[in-house]
Amino acid sequence: xxxxxxxxxxxxxxxxxxxxxxxxxxxxxxxxxxxxxxxxxxxxxxxxxxxxxxxxxxxxxxxxxxxxxxxxxxxxxxxxxxxxxxxxxxxxxxxxxxxxxxxxxxxxxxxxxxxxxxxxxxxxxxxxxxxxxxxxxxxxxxxxxxxxxxxxxxxxxxxxxxxxxxxxxxxxxxxxxxxxxxxxxxxxxxxxxxxxxxxxxxxxxxxxxxxxxxxxxxxxxxxxxxxxxxxxxxxxxxxxxxxxxxxxxxx
Amino acid sequence: xxxxxxxxxxxxxxxxxxxxxxxxxxxxxxxxxxxxxxxxxxxxxxxxxxxxxxxxxxxxxxxxxxxxxxxxxxxxxxxxxxxxxxxxxxxxxxxxxxxxxxxxxxxxxxxxxxxxxxxxxxxxxxxxxxxxxxxxxxxxxxxxxxxxxxxxxxxxxxxxxxxxxxxxxxxxxxxxxxxxxxxxxxxxxxxxxxxxxxxxxxxxxxxxxxxxxxxxxxxxxxxxxxxxxxxxxxxxxxxxxxxxxxxxxxxxxxxxxxxxxxxxxxxxxxxxxxxxxxxxxxxxxxxxxxxxxxxxxxxxxxxxxxxxxxxxxxxxxxxxxxxxxxxxxxx
Ligand SMILES: [Fe+2]
Ligand SMILES: [Fe+2]
Numbered sequence: 001x002x003x004x005x006x007x008x009x010x011x012x013x014x015x016x017x018x019x020x021x022x023x024x025x026x027x028x029x030x031x032x033x034x035x036x037x038x039x040x041x042x043x044x045x046x047x048x049x050x051x052x053x054x055x056x057x058x059x060x061x062x063x064x065x066x067x068x069x070x071x072x073x074x075x076x077x078x079x080x081x082x083x084x085x086x087x088x089x090x091x092x093x094x095x096x097x098x099x100x101x102x103x104x105x106x107x108x109x110x111x112x113x114x115x116x117x118x119x120x121x122x123x124x125x126x127x128x129x130x131x132x133x134x135x136x137x138x139x140x141x142x143x144x145x146x147x148x149x150x151x152x153x154x155x156x157x158x159x160x161x162x163x164x165x166x167x168x169x170x171x172x173x174x175x176x177x178x179x180x181x182x183x184x185x186x187x188x189x190x191x192x193x194x195x196x197x198x199x200x201x202x203x204x205x206x207x208x209x210x211x212x213x214x215x216x217x218x219x220x221x222x223x224x225x226x227x228x229x230x231x232x233x234x235x236x237x238x239x240x241x242x243x244x245x246x247x248x249x250x251x
Numbered sequence: 252x253x254x255x256x257x258x259x260x261x262x263x264x265x266x267x268x269x270x271x272x273x274x275x276x277x278x279x280x281x282x283x284x285x286x287x288x289x290x291x292x293x294x295x296x297x298x299x300x301x302x303x304x305x306x307x308x309x310x311x312x313x314x315x316x317x318x319x320x321x322x323x324x325x326x327x328x329x330x331x332x333x334x335x336x337x338x339x340x341x342x343x344x345x346x347x348x349x350x351x352x353x354x355x356x357x358x359x360x361x362x363x364x365x366x367x368x369x370x371x372x373x374x375x376x377x378x379x380x381x382x383x384x385x386x387x388x389x390x391x392x393x394x395x396x397x398x399x400x401x402x403x404x405x406x407x408x409x410x411x412x413x414x415x416x417x418x419x420x421x422x423x424x425x426x427x428x429x430x431x432x433x434x435x436x437x438x439x440x441x442x443x444x445x446x447x448x449x450x451x452x453x454x455x456x457x458x459x460x461x462x463x464x465x466x467x468x469x470x471x472x473x474x475x476x477x478x479x480x481x482x483x484x485x486x487x488x489x490x491x492x493x494x495x496x497x498x499x500x501x502x503x504x505x506x507x508x509x510x511x512x513x514x515x516x517x518x519x520x521x522x523x524x525x526x527x528x529x530x531x532x533x534x535x536x537x538x539x540x541x542x543x544x545x546x547x548x549x550x551x552x553x554x555x556x557x558x559x560x561x562x563x564x565x566x567x568x569x570x571x572x573x574x575x576x577x578x579x580x581x582x
Contacts, residue, residue, distance in 0.1 A: 022322060025330070028337055029318035030549065032557025034311065034345055041338035045331060052327050069326050093560050149570060150563025157559070242325035242383060249441050251325040251383075251433075 007061035008178045009188050014054030015082035021047035032093050046132040053125045073243035077232050084223040085168035087232045097143040098161035104137035105201040106172045109194045118186040141205045148209025163214045170219030267292045279480050284410035287353040300354050304361040307347035309373035310340045312546050316380040339422045350411040366551050375462050377540030384437050384451035390430015392459040398423045399493045403483035438504040453509040461532045463490040498522045
């Protein structure tokens, strides 16, 4: 039982990294500046590395012989458990960077805590991810400030990105029996613990950027339980195309 | 002897001072590096600007055909390898623009020249990547041909270019091996995979041979570039080296280059190959290749859509400086 729960937990975190990495990889070659193209590829690569470790860990705990690729390419929408936030389309660079910042501000609080997990495999992955997240949040926060403070146009675009994505941030702090049970055992980090730390990271950056979170938007959630937005199916259609077209082939 | 030829008006400027020119050539002959602040003939500077910026543009445009498969890589391992490769190519572009800037041209000016169609990039990137096997073929053949061209450039007479190339060549040879490994995996796979691999070789073989440029007889600047040690081998010599290295690699994994005239010449040890279709080469060069328009459109779109982002960064930096200055004044 504990293993099924740990598998589900690792899968949630792995799916977040996998889907966000995929979104960032859509940018590569098309970024606003060469340095940004390289930085987007770099973050995508870090997240993909995290995803591979987490999916492999999930597969091992699940005990059904599924490896990272079986999990990444063999599931349909209902079995993906990422946050709705990370599957939202790239939009413009402002939308991408706001999405990234809202996620990074969570990741940078999650991973150092999870590196103290009683599950050694998770703790190891978290330790590596913590160093990467620290770098990612520095970059995405800097862009949020640059865009919010920069020009009238960049400000408007950044505010529009925030208006669009803010409702998805609340899902980060939702927990069901997976997180609750594992947190009690010292294996997972209870998402509710992270809320104030996330706010402490997000608020000063938005303030410096002159951006204001929208009010009364409610919380868009369901990703953890496989209730996704329309976007995920299209993403998977592209992402899984080769494995679907050539079942059983080795690459 | 050499200075005599150069003392006449050169294409990119007026006549050069004979004594300076002689000293410059002597330095090159001693295999010493020319550094940014050293005197150099105008034509040397212009040749290098053209070559290095063209090389930088190729790295950047080259991200497009490979980026085309980033979202569809068939396994997470392949996706990671491809992401890292495309990121490396962006890094190569960055070092090369920096090397060209030491010659007195800005990156913005170079990019403008590319976007306005006044600067070239390697024609190879005007071919499409239509199946996954093209990613293997590009790494194996295109990076493989690039290495053949670039290893001699590590000894180029211009210091900043030579040093950039040393760093770049290490990564390119890694790309070549990864591409070949991806291709071998396909070649030993299912019938569908093998078909995909052979088809990619069929399409990329000749364009890869064309990457070395026109044959020596039709290559007007080769003599001068060799004398200046910007070039160390002729186009045909490099092309032959590439064919000699690549044919055995193809056969080892059961693939065959699409050339009925390919045969091994026992006496010289070289692989002899058929005539290259230079009409195709010239068509692609003239802008009529399968993807010329798409590649340029993608670069222009990224540049245009990125304008507000670059402006925002500049505006923010300016505001920040003035706020700091005001704070300092208030103290
Ligand atoms: Fe490169
Ligand atoms: Fe390369």
